[in-house]
Amino acid sequence: MTGNGSLWERLAPPAPYCPPLEGSARTDLAVIGGGFLGLSAALHAAEAGMDVVLLEAEGPGFGASGRNTGFVVPSLKSALGPAEAEALLGQPHAARLLRLVAGSGDAVFGLIERHGLEVARARNGWLQPGHSTAAEAMLKGRLPALLEAGVDAEFLSRGEMLALAGLPSLHGGLRVASGGQINPLAYARGLARAALAAGVRIHAGSRASGLQETATGWRVATAAGEVAARQALLATNAMVGPLCPPMRDGIVPVRVYQVATQPLPDEFRRRILPAMAPVADTRRHTFALRWTEDGRLVTGGMAVPGPGRDARAARGFLARLRAFVPGLPELRADAVWTGTIAATMDALPRMVRLGPGLFGAIGCNGRGVALSTALGRETAALLAGRTAAQDFVLPVTAPRPVPMARLSGLGPHLWLPWSGLRDRLEAQG
Numbered sequence: 001m002t003g004n005g006s007l008w009e010r011l012a013p014p015a016p017y018c019p020p021l022e023g024s025a026r027t028d029l030a031v032i033g034g035g036f037l038g039l040s041a042a043l044h045a046a047e048a049g050m051d052v053v054l055l056e057a058e059g060p061g062f063g064a065s066g067r068n069t070g071f072v073v074p075s076l077k078s079a080l081g082p083a084e085a086e087a088l089l090g091q092p093h094a095a096r097l098l099r100l101v102a103g104s105g106d107a108v109f110g111l112i113e114r115h116g117l118e119v120a121r122a123r124n125g126w127l128q129p130g131h132s133t134a135a136e137a138m139l140k141g142r143l144p145a146l147l148e149a150g151v152d153a154e155f156l157s158r159g160e161m162l163a164l165a166g167l168p169s170l171h172g173g174l175r176v177a178s179g180g181q182i183n184p185l186a187y188a189r190g191l192a193r194a195a196l197a198a199g200v201r202i203h204a205g206s207r208a209s210g211l212q213e214t215a216t217g218w219r220v221a222t223a224a225g226e227v228a229a230r231q232a233l234l235a236t237n238a239m240v241g242p243l244c245p246p247m248r249d250g251i252v253p254v255r256v257y258q259v260a261t262q263p264l265p266d267e268f269r270r271r272i273l274p275a276m277a278p279v280a281d282t283r284r285h286t287f288a289l290r291w292t293e294d295g296r297l298v299t300g301g302m303a304v305p306g307p308g309r310d311a312r313a314a315r316g317f318l319a320r321l322r323a324f325v326p327g328l329p330e331l332r333a334d335a336v337w338t339g340t341i342a343a344t345m346d347a348l349p350r351m352v353r354l355g356p357g358l359f360g361a362i363g364c365n366g367r368g369v370a371l372s373t374a375l376g377r378e379t380a381a382l383l384a385g386r387t388a389a390q391d392f393v394l395p396v397t398a399p400r401p402v403p404m405a406r407l408s409g410l411g412p413h414l415w416l417p418w419s420g421l422r423d424r425l426e427a428q429g
Contacts, residue, residue: 004062007260007335008070008185011293013118015059015189016196018204021225025201027053029383030220030229032208032243034058035065036368037361038235039191040111040376041383046198048384053227054200055220057207061188063239065368067339069258069288069298070184071278072370073126074105074151074176077347078282082145088346089395095149096393097348100378102150104370105178107377108187115197117190119182120293122276126179129161129170132426135282136171143174152177165279166272167289167324169427173282181278181290184369208243217357231383234360235376237342237368246399247360250350251342256366257313258300260292260335261321264328269295272325283427284419287324296334297321310336341366345402349375351382351394359383359396 031042034056042054056062076085076097086094105123112119130136139155146153156164158172192202203222210221217230234244238253269291273279278290289299299321303313314333322328344350344363349371352360361379364371375394381387382396389396 004058004066004185004337006067006185006258006337007292007296007298008066008183010335011120012183012186012189015204016193018056018060018192018196018202021055021203021206021222021227023225024228025053025225026228027051027201028230029053030055030218030227030232031235032220032232033235033237033239034060034188034192034202034204035063035235035237036188036191036372037237037364037376037379038233039188039195040373041233041235041379042200042202043191043195043198044377044380045384046195046200048380048386050384052200053229054195054202055206055208055222055227056202056204057239059204060192060202061185064237064339064341065372066185066188067258067337068184068256068341068368069278069290069300070182070369071126071280071288071290072105072108072123072180072182073280073367074101074103074178074370075126075128076101076367077365078128078286080347081142082149085348088348093393093395098149100374100393101371102152104374105176105180107374108182108370109180111194111373112182112187112190115190115194117187117194119186119190121180121182123180124275124277126176127161127165127173127277127279128176129165129167129173129279129281131170131281131283131287131423133171134426136173139173139282146174164273164275164277166274167279168326169324170279170281175277179370181276182369183293187369211243213355213358231357231359233379233383234354234358237362237364238340244354244360246354246401247352247362249401250352250399251344251362252402253340254302254343255338255340256300257303257310257317257336257338258298259314259317259333260296260298261318261331262334263295264297268328272297283423285423287320289321289324310338341368349394350400351379351392351396352399353396354399
């Protein structure tokens with residue numbers, strides 16, 4: 001099975017055997033994309049009694065699902081509190097989405113436990129400290145609305161946050177108890193095993209190359225076969241490519257790097273994130289940090305485009321890590337990898353109707369582990385007829401292209417120097 005070049009590839013159990021599609025198949029539901037969202041939707045749809053075929057271009061978790069930091073974050077992006085979500089979505093969808101997000105950590109860890117998935121994990125909460133005094137106050141003011149939405153959260157003073165994170169430059173903030181961390185590639189492969197056990201036919205190495213409406217549903221073509229399905233779900237996120245231009249034009253693809261250090265002595269594990277609770281602060285260019293199951297620190301983010309970007313990214317993130325964590329030994333980048341996430345202009349996910357019985361879910365905006373898992377479950381209920389479109393967690397809309405869609409991926413990276421400057425000035429204030 002094709003690997004993805006990440007550190008998680010070294011640590012995860014092998015992928016299950018998923019033979020390429022050959023010839024013709026018929027099914028109730030064709031799912032295109034074997035990341036968290038597609039695998040969760042396929043698993044839950046099969047458990048609801050549907051016959052499901054999942055087509056994956058490479059192997060389960062090959063894309064951003066298996067390349068991220070593995071944070072289980074029961075929260076939307078920092079800029080999106082309950083008030084902002086309501087302003088953008090209106091009611092009742094804002095309340096539905098916030099409830100979904102509040103329970104998304106339970107969705108991940110519940111699946112791991114229910115199916116006995118072999119996934120390295122730590123469920124000791126997720127930390128969101130402020131990067132400035134103003135950001136700390138913002139997070140404290142947001143707590144009552146989060147609690148009302150069902151989020152298991154508490155506010156930590158700067159001293160309390162320091163005790164849990166060991167990062168003296170960060171301020172007080174939130175601890176979300178239902179969050180944590182996992183090996184994301186192991187989780188994707190575990191979901192694939194659970195889906196196979198539920199009866200899903202997963203075909204890896206089977207890139208969808210054509211999508212055509214028929215009298216009875218949809219025909220999905222690959223290089224060596226085709227699937228005739230009553231319904232189809234595009235769960236490709238940033239890797240949709242030319243298969244469906246309306247979906248591609250509805251996202252901002254953002255390339256994100258991850259850097260893992262060499263294994264570090266236990267003395268550092270006792271001082272930095274001693275509870276194994278991952279941290280992601282409120283900067284525009286977020287500072288994120290976690291331990292791996294084999295004793296490495298992992299951090300990352302975006303990098304400015306240009307020659308030698310991979311090497312520059314590794315040097316830059318290690319330098320940033322040393323600035324945030326005083327007293328570290330000499331660091332080296334033992335692993336550097338990258339993946340592309342699907343962002344939206346308002347940082348909210350989308351459920352798109354592309355035709356009769358053809359849907360697409362996109363835009364988890366860096367919250368993919370938890371949000372994609374929970375959204376996949378709800379999507380399965382929609383496709384199985386257990387949830388009506390008007391009762392779905394998100395508005396089911398027509399595609400919405402972003403401005404200058406084919407160039408949109410450059411924007412976040414070119415914005416980095418300015419956003420970094422603003423982060424630094426705010427942190428000094």
